[in-house]
Amino acid sequence: MNAATVCDDVRRLPGQRPERAGKSAVFSTTVPRVDRQDPAGNLLLAALTAADYGQLLPILEPVALPLGRVLHEAGGPRHYAYFPTSSVVVLVNTLRNGASTALAVAGNEGVVGISPFMGSESASYCAVVLGAGHAYRISCTALKQAFERGGKLQYLLLRYAQALMTQMMQTGVCNRFHALDQQLCRLLLLNLDRLPSNRLVLTQELIGQMLGVRREGVTEAAGKLKARGTIQYRRGHIAVIDRAALEASACECYAVVKLEYDRLNPVKSQAAITPVLQRRQEFTKPLDQIAGNAFAGFH
Amino acid sequence: MNAATVCDDVRRLPGQRPERAGKSAVFSTTVPRVDRQDPAGNLLLAALTAADYGQLLPILEPVALPLGRVLHEAGGPRHYAYFPTSSVVVLVNTLRNGASTALAVAGNEGVVGISPFMGSESASYCAVVLGAGHAYRISCTALKQAFERGGKLQYLLLRYAQALMTQMMQTGVCNRFHALDQQLCRLLLLNLDRLPSNRLVLTQELIGQMLGVRREGVTEAAGKLKARGTIQYRRGHIAVIDRAALEASACECYAVVKLEYDRLNPVKSQAAITPVLQRRQEFTKPLDQIAGNAFAGFH
DNA sequence: AAACTTGTGTGCGTTATCGAGCATATGCTC
DNA sequence: GAGCATATGCTCGATAACGCACACAAGTTT
Numbered sequence: 001m002n003a004a005t006v007c008d009d010v011r012r013l014p015g016q017r018p019e020r021a022g023k024s025a026v027f028s029t030t031v032p033r034v035d036r037q038d039p040a041g042n043l044l045l046a047a048l049t050a051a052d053y054g055q056l057l058p059i060l061e062p063v064a065l066p067l068g069r070v071l072h073e074a075g076g077p078r079h080y081a082y083f084p085t086s087s088v089v090v091l092v093n094t095l096r097n098g099a100s101t102a103l104a105v106a107g108n109e110g111v112v113g114i115s116p117f118m119g120s121e122s123a124s125y126c127a128v129v130l131g132a133g134h135a136y137r138i139s140c141t142a143l144k145q146a147f148e149r150g151g152k153l154q155y156l157l158l159r160y161a162q163a164l165m166t167q168m169m170q171t172g173v174c175n176r177f178h179a180l181d182q183q184l185c186r187l188l189l190l191n192l193d194r195l196p197s198n199r200l201v202l203t204q205e206l207i208g209q210m211l212g213v214r215r216e217g218v219t220e221a222a223g224k225l226k227a228r229g230t231i232q233y234r235r236g237h238i239a240v241i242d243r244a245a246l247e248a249s250a251c252e253c254y255a256v257v258k259l260e261y262d263r264l265n266p267v268k269s270q271a272a273i274t275p276v277l278q279r280r281q282e283f284t285k286p287l288d289q290i291a292g293n294a295f296a297g298f299h
Numbered sequence: 300m301n302a303a304t305v306c307d308d309v310r311r312l313p314g315q316r317p318e319r320a321g322k323s324a325v326f327s328t329t330v331p332r333v334d335r336q337d338p339a340g341n342l343l344l345a346a347l348t349a350a351d352y353g354q355l356l357p358i359l360e361p362v363a364l365p366l367g368r369v370l371h372e373a374g375g376p377r378h379y380a381y382f383p384t385s386s387v388v389v390l391v392n393t394l395r396n397g398a399s400t401a402l403a404v405a406g407n408e409g410v411v412g413i414s415p416f417m418g419s420e421s422a423s424y425c426a427v428v429l430g431a432g433h434a435y436r437i438s439c440t441a442l443k444q445a446f447e448r449g450g451k452l453q454y455l456l457l458r459y460a461q462a463l464m465t466q467m468m469q470t471g472v473c474n475r476f477h478a479l480d481q482q483l484c485r486l487l488l489l490n491l492d493r494l495p496s497n498r499l500v501l502t503q504e505l506i507g508q509m510l511g512v513r514r515e516g517v518t519e520a521a522g523k524l525k526a527r528g529t530i531q532y533r534r535g536h537i538a539v540i541d542r543a544a545l546e547a548s549a550c551e552c553y554a555v556v557k558l559e560y561d562r563l564n565p566v567k568s569q570a571a572i573t574p575v576l577q578r579r580q581e582f583t584k585p586l587d588q589i590a591g592n593a594f595a596g597f598h
Numbered sequence: 599a600a601a602c603t604t605g606t607g608t609g610c611g612t613t614a615t616c617g618a619g620c621a622t623a624t625g626c627t628c
Numbered sequence: 629g630a631g632c633a634t635a636t637g638c639t640c641g642a643t644a645a646c647g648c649a650c651a652c653a654a655g656t657t658t
Contacts, residue, residue, distance in 0.1 A: 067603090114461075165464055175472075176474040179645095618641100626630080627630100627632080
C-alpha cells in the first residue's frame with residue numbers, strides 16, 4: 001500500500017483494461033460514464049444541509065480507489081474516513097487461521113470508517129475496495145469534530161451506522177444458514193446496487209474470500225447461474241443479464257438489507273423492492289411466534 | 300408477554316427453584332447474593348459523571364427480567380432501553396424459516412436498546428433474556444434526550460455501540476468457521492462473564508437456538524466438555540468447573556470480544572485475558588499479509 | 599509465436615452438521 | 629409414590645461444503 005498511488009487514475013486497473021472490439025455483446029457494453037466526480041455523488045453527503053456541506057467541502061479530498069486497496073487494517077489506526085461515490089468497499093473480518101468473511105458492503109450510500117465518531121481509534125475489521133472507483137476522504141479528526149457539532153450530520157452518520165449494524169447481523173445469520181448459491185446472489189446484488197453498470201470486476205477466488213468459502217464452491221454456484229442465463233462471466237468479469245432472476249435466487253438477506261438502506265434515503269425509488277416489502281411481515285415475526293421455539297411458555 | 304409481569308420477583312423462575320439439600324457439591328453451591336440492586340451495578344451507568352448519573356437516576360426504573368422475556372421484538376418499536384445489572388440479554392436475528400442465531404450477548408457492561416439514540420425507532424434483531432436477573436429500564440425518548448445532551452454519556456453509549464458491533468462481526472465469522480464445540484465454549488464464557496456465579500440456567504435446546512445448531516449437536520459438544528471435567532450439567536443447569544479449560548477450548552472469538560469489552564472499562568482487571576493479549580498481534584494481521592490472499596499484488 | 603501467470607472446470611474421498619426418530623432420565627405436580 | 633412434561637442421549641442415512649489434485653483456458657509478457 002503506497003501512499004503515492006492514492007490518486008492514480010482508476011481507469012487503468014488490473015483486469016479492467018480498455019476493451020478490444022466486442023467479442024461478446026454483453027461484455028463490450030460501454031460502462032455509463034457516471035463518474036459521480038462530486039462529493040454529492042455520495043448520498044450521505046448529498047443529504048447534508050447546505051451549511052454542513054459547505055463546511056465539509058474544503059476538507060474533502062478526492063481519491064481513486066483501485067481494486068484491493070486496503071483502506072483500514074484490522075485493529076490498526078484509522079487516519080481517514082471515506083465517502084465512496086463510485087467505489088464499493090467491503091468490511092472484512094479475518095480469523096487467525098486466515099479465513100475471512102465480508103460482513104458488510106458499503107458504497108455511495110454511506111461512509112467507510114465510523115470508528116472515529118463512535119469513540120474508538122480502531123476497529124477489528126478491515127476495509128477493502130471490492131469495486132474500483134472514486135471516493136472522498138476526510139481526516140478522522142475532522143470527521144469527529146463535524147460529528148460533535150451535532151445536527152443533521154450527526155443524525156445521518158448514526159443512522160447509517162445503525163444500518164451498517166443491521167447489515168452485519170443479517171450477514172452473520174446468512175453465513176450460518178443460507179446455501180452458497182443464495183449467498184453468491186446476495187453478494188452480487190449488494191455490489192451491483194452500488195455500481196453504475198451491470199458489470200462487476202471480481203474473480204471467483206475473491207468472491208470465495210468474501211463469502212468465506214472455497215473458490216471451487218463459487219465456480220459451481222456461478223456455473224449454475226450462468227447455465228440459467230442469469231449471469232455471464234469470463235476471467236474476473238461478471239455481467240448480470242437477468243437481475244430479476246438474481247433477486248429471486250438470493251436469500252431474504254439481500255432484501256432485508258436493501259430495505260434497511262432504502263429507509264436511509266427516502267427519495268430513492270423503492271420500485272425494485274416492492275415484492276419484498278410485502279413480505280416484510282414475515283421478517284419481523286417475533287421469536288416466540290416461531291414453531292418449535294424453546295421460549296414458548298415462559299411469558 | 301404480559302406487561303403486568305414485568306416486575307415479578309426474579310427469584311422464582313422456571314428451572315430455578317429453591318434447591319433441596321445438595322445432591323451434588325457443584326450444584327448446591329449457594330449463588331453469591333450479588334444482586335447489584337443499584338443502577339451502579341451497571342458498569343455503563345457507573346462510569347457516568349455524578350451530574351449525568353443524577354439526572355438519570357429518577358427516571359431509571361428497576362425491573363426483574365425472567366428467562367425468555369422478549370425485551371425487543373424484531374422490527375418492532377422499542378419503548379424502553381435496558382441497563383442490565385445482574386441479567387444477561389442476547390440479541391437474536393431470526394430468519395423467515397425460523398432459524399435464529401444470537402449475534403451478541405449483553406450484560407451489566409452495557410445497554411440493550413441502542414436504536415433510540417442511533418436514530419431509528421426499530422431494529423431488525425430481537426432482544427431476549429438468557430440469564431434471569433435485574434435491570435434498570437429507561438424510556439427510549441428519555442435516553443435519546445440524555446444522549447443528545449452530549450458529554451460523557453454520549454461518549455459511553457457510542458463506545459459501547461461500537462463494541463457491540465465488534466461482537467456482532469466476530470460472531471458472524473465465528474458462525475461460519477468455528478466448530479460447534481468451540482462456539483459452545485464461547486457462548487458459555489460470554490454468559491459466565493456477565494453472571495455472578497459459575498452456574499448458568501440454560502437448556503441444550505436453548506443453546507442450540509442461540510448458536511443456530513441442532514439440539515443434538517449441543518448435546519454432543521456438551522458431553523465432550525463434561526467428559527473432560529470442564530463442566531457439569533443436569534436438566535437446564537450448567538456449572539462451569541474448570542474455567543481455564545473452557546477458555547482453552549473456546550475459539551479466539553471469545554478473546555477478541557472480551558478484549559474489546561475490557562477496553563470499555565479500564566478499571567476492570569484484565570488478568571484473565573493476559574495470554575490472549577499477547578496473541579493480539581495475530582488477530583490484527585492485515586488481510587494482505589495472510590497466505591493465499593487474492594489481494595496480494597494489487598497495492 | 600512461445601512462455602508464463604492467472605482464472606476456471608472437475609473429480610474424489612473426507613467431514614461436520616443435519617433431520618428424523620426413538621429411548622431414557624430427571625424433576626415437577628398431584 | 630404415580631403420572632407427566634421435558635431434558636438429554638443415541639443412531640442412521642443424507643447432504644453441503646471441504647481439501648486436494650490436476651487439467652485446461654484466457655490473457656499478458658517476452
